[in-house]
Amino acid sequence: MLGILADTLLVYVAASLTRPIQPVLEAFSARTGIVVQRESGASLEHVRKITELHRIPDLLLLADVEVFPQLLVPKYSTWYAEFARNRMVVAYTKRSKHANEINRDNWTEVLRRGDVEVGRTDPDLAPVGYRTLIMLKLAERFYKKPGLAKSLISAASERNIRPNAAELAALLAAGELDYIYDYQSVAESNGFSYIALPDEINLGDARRAREYSTASVRVRGPTRGSETEFKGEPILYGLSVPREAPHPDAAARFLAYLTSPEVINQLRAAHVDMLDHPVVVGTGAPAELR
Amino acid sequence: MTAVRRSVGTIVVALIASLFLLFIVAPVVGLVSSGGARGLATLASDRELLASLWLTIATATIATVLGMLGGTPIAYLLARRTFRGRAVVAALMDLPLVIPHPVAGIALLLVLGRASPIGAALYQAGLRVAGSSTGIVCAMLFVSAPLYVSAAREAFARVDARYESVARTLGDDAWRAFRRVTLPLSARGLTAAAVVMWARAISEFGAIVILTYNPKVVSVLSYDRFTSYGMSEALPVAAVLVLFALVPLAALRALRAGEPVVSS
DSSP states (O other): OHHHHHHHHEEEEEEEGGGHHHHHHHHHHHOOOOEEEEEEEEEEHHHHHHHHTTOOEEEEEESSSHHIIITTTTTOEEEEEEEOOOOEEEEOOSSSSSTTTTHHHHHHTTSTTTOOOEEEEOOTTTHHHHHHHHHHHHHHHHTOOOTTHHHHHHHSSSGGGSSSHHHHHHHHHHHHEEEEEEEHHHHHTTOEEEEEETTSSSSSSSSHHHHHHEEEEEEEEESSTEEEEEOOOEEEEEOOOOOOOOOOHHHHHHHHHHSSSHHHHHHHHHHHEEEEEEEEEEOOGGGGOO | HHHHHHHHHHHHHHHHHHHHHHHHHHHHHHHHHHHHHHHHHTTTOOOOHHHHHHHHHHHHHHHHHHHHHHHHHHHHHHHHHHOHHHHHHHHHHHHHHHOOOOHHHHHHHHHHHSSSHHHHHHHHTTTTTTTHHHHHHHHHHHHHHHHHHHHHHHHHHHHHHHHHHHHHHHHHOHHHIIIEEEHHHHHHHHHHHHHHHHHHTOOOHHHHHHHOOOSOHHHHHHHHHHHHHOOHHHHHHHHHHHHHHHHHHHHHHHHHHTSSSOOH
């Protein structure tokens, strides 16, 4: 009954952000009495819930800020804000095959061995999926090995693809996979070991935006048969409060909390690379973000 | 006065029944009318959907056959024999019904995944559960077999045990009495149980998506189309599944139509 009477905050969270953000949501709820409801999933899945099912949340926290201008602005949201960075890694566990010998210099070779199971996320559904492909293209150029991207992609076969970063991480944790391409924050929050990739390819260095943009991939577009091209760019998480959010005041209160120095430090400790200040694009953002 | 009260009662019951029927039928009719024609029209050209449909039908059929092979003896024992732990076995058989399906997928992964002893042995033998048709069959079998066992048990219970006893007194051993007497008499009920299991298997999503995202069964493809392209592309896929499910369900009704109505 209390849940019905109390103010509510419905948050759609990118699967890769769920683990670190959950304690923040709980602390906010305890502090304010606002009932927080969280739905975790692939970023595009959240978008479809809004555009197709008209289930509008109070707050959206997505893994790729570009999803907002491409699919949600201006109809469903008038603004969005960049709020965190991330970088691509190769994650593994102690029981992964060849875990004792893989390193930053030989990972491309280890991941192509026949006895190794490598997983990745669906590039048509999740930003981490197409970012993996872009990272592999950058790796091919960086390591000067023609054909490397193609062979690494085929080494992570279709059967080892999952729809989002969290489900992929679950398969690694279960021992079903030996290595996965995922975000550093996911690897760290799951307690995985990981190969920190060079800045030239990990999509985590904001100063290398131009360098990253030289690699691109084509994935399924918004209509059947169409294709969308994604160019490489630094990984940036984005957030927004939709125009028709049922509880915009609760969302604004949460954003003030999320961007407080205390929570920024807490999330950084949880391996989310928070920006010092969110970068707002568009108009109508709550005063707490400006 | 009594007659008036009776007819009011009849009207109320009819109203409740109609509302309930509407609640069940309206979403299905909505789905089929929105996407059915388009789904069938694109079936020939949409290779992904066609492949997915065949995969779904094949894996559900294999799961059902395995469910019949493994579930029939248990159902028979539960219906016919009194033994210590019978109630426990019956309760265990119902357990998959109360487990949320994604959790069922995780549980199967723990037991059959590459990191488990069984999964490791299967993997060594070249049979991989996760990310394969085998995983789909396992998920379908786990979530739908209880429905078969429950219905098969009912089917055996409806056959008078005295027929078997007569066959035994005439010299048949237990297996022969089962094969010649009980099985033919319960065949219709067992077939109906298998159809229910098959129908449940083809609709499974939660456990399958954990074990095997690719290759995609129709339920996973429908989710994929919804996420990638929106409702307009997901509806035809889902509608095709419903239309195909109608075939065995109609067959089930036809089977039951031949059953005698039990009256006391």
